[in-house]
Amino acid sequence: MENTPILRVENVSKSYNGKAVLKSVSLELNAGQHKVLIGPSGGGKSTLLHCMNYLVTPDSGRIQLDGREVNAHSRKELYAFRQQVGMIFQEFNLFDHLTALDNVAIALRKVKGQSRKEAETRAMAELERVGLADRARHYPAELSGGQKQRVSIARALAMDPKVMLLDEPTSALDPELTGEVVSVIRALARSGMTMAMATHQMEFARALADEILFMQGGEIIERGSPAELLAPGAATRTADFCRRLAEMGGD
């Protein structure tokens, strides 16, 4: 495999009202890699993922997709870039006025210029992939949280992204509904999709991650394989954080 990372983040910083949320963060995502961001809330995980899709414009730093730097001043480039970087949100963000099918099809039609028929065929295929073909005509209000999140995954996949960013995809779900979303994401990982995901579910992180990045105070303060960071008795911040999560009755 060649050595150009699919997505490369270099010294990205962001502050809000003078408070630094990201302090010169760098990371690379190679083809097929799965990196998991963990750490306390407010540590910068979500902002980092949003910067990686330019939904939040970094104050400084560079982001490259396939070795090409994105020119954030050109709207056209920005829109083209975002199409190739799929984003899954904690709170799903489905379009409430559209059926599951139209949620997936709308961007194919409006952004990719596909005909309604073409777009709906593809949308149906993506809904099948996440096990929701029978819910295609349902509106978001008629779906459970887990189903909504699966529709949002189908919606992102339909755009054929080169990489997927997942911002705590199971955090807003009732515990009994996380399973269906986790298994869809695992299947996606097995299919070779390049991914970066923030999560508080340690078991999930451990199973999925090639590398765990521990973020706190806007910095990546530890990185390594789950085996290294979470080894029994490891004196790492990551292991410590996990123990505390477990004590709080996490997972």
Added chain:
Amino acid sequence: MQHTLDVLIEAVPFLVGGVGTTLLIVIGGMLLGLVLGVPLAVGQVYGNAVTRRAAGLYVWFFRGIPILVLLFLFYYGLFHLIGLNLGAVAAAILVLGMTSAAYQSQIFRGSILSLSQGQFRAASALGMSNAQAIATIILPQALRLSLPGWSNEYSIMLKDSALVFVLGATEIMARTHFVASREYQHMPLYITAALLYFLLTWAGVRSLRTFERKVAIRGYGRT
């Protein structure tokens, strides 16, 4: 009593004849208000400092001046000054429509702001431009949410339309005023006019309510 009845028998068809003009003014005004109000709202929510300011000024201007003053100001003043030779009905539609745009824009603005920002972000994440996200994701929902307020605006404009008799548009009020001042039968004639306005309000609000149900999305707003 006999005289009153004679006057009414003769006058009612004449007053009813004004319904068309009243409706033309109100429907024209509502549509103009919609066409101007949507971009005003979008400009106020999503625009840069200049558009926000401009939209804000527009709204303050038309909300801050009585319609009667605006009617005279535009019909006898501005339109005359710029050589715009409009009939009373067209002038009424313009003034009521521009005024309504100010109010309608605030109905739409409220609806837009009530939507979660997340949906806009999701649309952006899929590669939609801001304009596409607004047109395909935000407005279809915001306009649905605006229907109750819009129906209220209809009932207000219908009654405001009675003011345009001062320009000589032959709508319900002007016709009533005309017959009443000739026949000296104010009570029965104005009761008839009141009934007509009441019926039009009722029919319009009912129709909009039906429309609202027709375009409603299953389960929406019952989260």
